[in-house]
Amino acid sequence: MRHLCLLVLLAASLAAADPIYVTAFRDPCRAIEVHRLVLANEPVVPLTVVVGGVERQVPAVSVALPRTDWVVHRALVDGLAPATEVTLRFPGTTERVRTLPADLARPLRIATGGDTMHKPEWLAATAKALSARDPDFVVLGGDLAYEDGKNGARVVTWIQTWVASARAPDGRLLPFVSCIGNHEVQGSYGGDITKAPYFYAMLPLGGSATHAIDIGDEVSVILLDSAHTTPIPGPQTAWLAEQLSKRAKRPSIIPIYHYPAWPTVKVSKGEKDPTGNRVSKLIREHWVPLFEAAGVRVVLENDQHTYKRTVPLKGGQPDPGGITYLGDGAWGVDVRRIFPGLTWLAKGAEVRHGYILDIHAGGRIAVTAVDETGKDFDSVDIPAR
Numbered sequence: 001m002r003h004l005c006l007l008v009l010l011a012a013s014l015a016a017a018d019p020i021y022v023t024a025f026r027d028p029c030r031a032i033e034v035h036r037l038v039l040a041n042e043p044v045v046p047l048t049v050v051v052g053g054v055e056r057q058v059p060a061v062s063v064a065l066p067r068t069d070w071v072v073h074r075a076l077v078d079g080l081a082p083a084t085e086v087t088l089r090f091p092g093t094t095e096r097v098r099t100l101p102a103d104l105a106r107p108l109r110i111a112t113g114g115d116t117m118h119k120p121e122w123l124a125a126t127a128k129a130l131s132a133r134d135p136d137f138v139v140l141g142g143d144l145a146y147e148d149g150k151n152g153a154r155v156v157t158w159i160q161t162w163v164a165s166a167r168a169p170d171g172r173l174l175p176f177v178s179c180i181g182n183h184e185v186q187g188s189y190g191g192d193i194t195k196a197p198y199f200y201a202m203l204p205l206g207g208s209a210t211h212a213i214d215i216g217d218e219v220s221v222i223l224l225d226s227a228h229t230t231p232i233p234g235p236q237t238a239w240l241a242e243q244l245s246k247r248a249k250r251p252s253i254i255p256i257y258h259y260p261a262w263p264t265v266k267v268s269k270g271e272k273d274p275t276g277n278r279v280s281k282l283i284r285e286h287w288v289p290l291f292e293a294a295g296v297r298v299v300l301e302n303d304q305h306t307y308k309r310t311v312p313l314k315g316g317q318p319d320p321g322g323i324t325y326l327g328d329g330a331w332g333v334d335v336r337r338i339f340p341g342l343t344w345l346a347k348g349a350e351v352r353h354g355y356i357l358d359i360h361a362g363g364r365i366a367v368t369a370v371d372e373t374g375k376d377f378d379s380v381d382i383p384a385r
């Protein structure tokens with residue numbers, strides 16, 4: 001029996017190999033957050049960071065993953081230079097990562113998508129397809145592990161699968177961020193941080209799912225919460241207005257949230273098409289006018305498990321100067337049938353996929369849709385405003 005226990009423990013530690021994942025919620029050009037998934041009885045040790053042959057130690061803290069045998073050891077690494085290769089070392093594991101460039105001398109490449117893991121092999125397939133394009137950064141749209149705020153084992157599987165598959169062609173880890181989705185939350189909508197214990201533990205969110213992330217002087221990514229743990233009207237909308245006004249001169253501001261303003265599948269009771277959804281209406285009422293006033297040209301949406309590209313929309317109508325909404329969350333999930341006759345849809349497909357956004361100096365964004373096998377199947381060029 002004792003031998004069997006030892007074997008099981010050994011197998012568990014070998015399978016996990018202490019995966020390290022890297023996020024960048026603060027300043028992806030100069031700061032990263034490094035997380036080591038370990039069994040809860042492992043001592044907390046500092047992270048060793050090596051840049052240009054110079055080593056330093058960064059203290060780690062332990063964060064519980066409730067009702068699992070696992071914890072995350074988290075180290076916040078600051079004071080890095082942009083576009084710099086960094087070696088990360090915890091006992092038994094060495095990884096590399098690269099900070100983001102602070103200028104757009106070459107286009108910044110972001111990979112994005114949401115609704116990532118009905119099945120781990122589907123998470124891995126799209127992660128590999130997008131990673132093969134050598135992105136600088138990954139921006140996820142929520143519904144990562146489908147643990148519903150309850151099933152911690154799925155979060156552990158998500159981390160292990162992500163670390164194994166989201167790697168650039170040179171093997172380095174890809175830094176990522178994510179907004180929150182309904183499957184992170186007990187009850188899906190109208191909750192608070194206590195209803196999403198795993199999401200707020202696995203990511204360094206500081207108690208808020210809303211973040212404005214600046215990448216150099218031209219690009220910002222705005223992570224929003226489509227009513228899962230933060231209401232849409234009120235403080236979140238006020239915060240969004242303030243963040244957008246502070247960034248008025250930036251050519252590329254990219255909001256991302258989970259439930260879409262322009263959904264493609266789900267029809268609420270008593271409504272005639274998907275746009276009648278309560279959350280969608282709130283987003284169109286409170287956020288979209290702010291996006292339009294701020295010169296936003298592309299918005300990332302998720303949740304519906306389809307491929308969606310809208311025509312550019314302004315005030316709810318087609319307008320060449322409007323916003324293109326990209327979605328609709330089908331990285332690693334069963335895809336759904338698109339609701340017929342949506343006049344604002346430029347392209348729809350029932351296919352697992354992610355996007356590559358190449359963000360150029362001055363604001364042009366070249367968008368490529370990549371399916372889970374690595375094939376391009378749609379593209380659009382979004383001009384500067």
Ligand SMILES: [Fe+2]
Pocket residue numbers: 115143181182183258302303304
């Ligand atoms: Fe969802």
